[in-house]
Amino acid sequence: xxxxxxxxxxxxxxxxxxxxxxxxxxxxxxxxVGLFLIYQGSVNPKPTNAEAASTVxxxxxxxxxxxxxxxxxxxxxxxxxxxxxxxxxxxLLYFHEGLGCQPCWDQIxxxxxxxxxxxxxxxxxxxxxTSGPVDLIAQKMADDGLESVALADxxxxxxxxxxxxxxxxxxxxxxxxxxxxxxxDGTIQWRADYGGTPNYTMYVPVQQLMKDLxxxxxx
Numbered sequence: 001x002x003x004x005x006x007x008x009x010x011x012x013x014x015x016x017x018x019x020x021x022x023x024x025x026x027x028x029x030x031x032x033v034g035l036f037l038i039y040q041g042s043v044n045p046k047p048t049n050a051e052a053a054s055t056v057x058x059x060x061x062x063x064x065x066x067x068x069x070x071x072x073x074x075x076x077x078x079x080x081x082x083x084x085x086x087x088x089x090x091x092l093l094y095f096h097e098g099l100g101c102q103p104c105w106d107q108i109x110x111x112x113x114x115x116x117x118x119x120x121x122x123x124x125x126x127x128x129x130t131s132g133p134v135d136l137i138a139q140k141m142a143d144d145g146l147e148s149v150a151l152a153d154x155x156x157x158x159x160x161x162x163x164x165x166x167x168x169x170x171x172x173x174x175x176x177x178x179x180x181x182x183x184x185d186g187t188i189q190w191r192a193d194y195g196g197t198p199n200y201t202m203y204v205p206v207q208q209l210m211k212d213l214x215x216x217x218x219x
Contacts, residue, residue, distance in 0.1 A: 095164035098130030
């Protein structure tokens with residue numbers, strides 16, 4: 001009587017099914033990771049290279065050495081703010097495109113997160129100015145968790161006096177990306193208009209901004 005042979009090979013099709021399940025599982029994991037990265041990018045978008053990489057800027061008028069025109073604008077806190085309120089301080093005015101320009105708000109966020117850097121540069125106050133209704137600006141500031149002084153130059157009256165609306169991608173209907181440092185005596189010590197052609201820069205890293213300020217500042 002012959003001996004019974006016992007097979008030690010795997011059941012036919014088992015390895016094939018295991019391989020299929022592995023491929024499916026890997027695909028699901030990849031899809032989940034991809035969706036997470038997309039979500040992260042939409043919640044906290046990073047400035048593009050074109051937005052972040054710019055050390056070239058124009059210097060508009062009024063410029064360094066000239067008196068900064070006084071103004072009175074409504075603030076998002078319900079008050080009216082005058083430039084003369086900051087007499088005796090070094091005040092950094094930031095004219096920006098505003099609603100619809102997320103990198104502009106990211107710029108405010110990063111400046112707020114670097115108080116020691118601003119203090120080292122001798123900046124006492126940051127005042128942001130953009131066009132648009134004051135209530136919508138207030139809502140955007142709240143949505144982004146921003147606390148800086150935010151002024152509404154809805155009709156661009158002040159922006160035109162500072163010619164900050166000449167350096168944006170929207171023609172002269174919106175501001176570009178302009179920084180003006182006003183000294184304690186009301187004289188402009190530094191100005192940088194980053195928002196002009198050809199790059200239309202709407203974000204500048206804070207450290208680069210301070211380097212530009214240090215290099216171009218006049219007493």
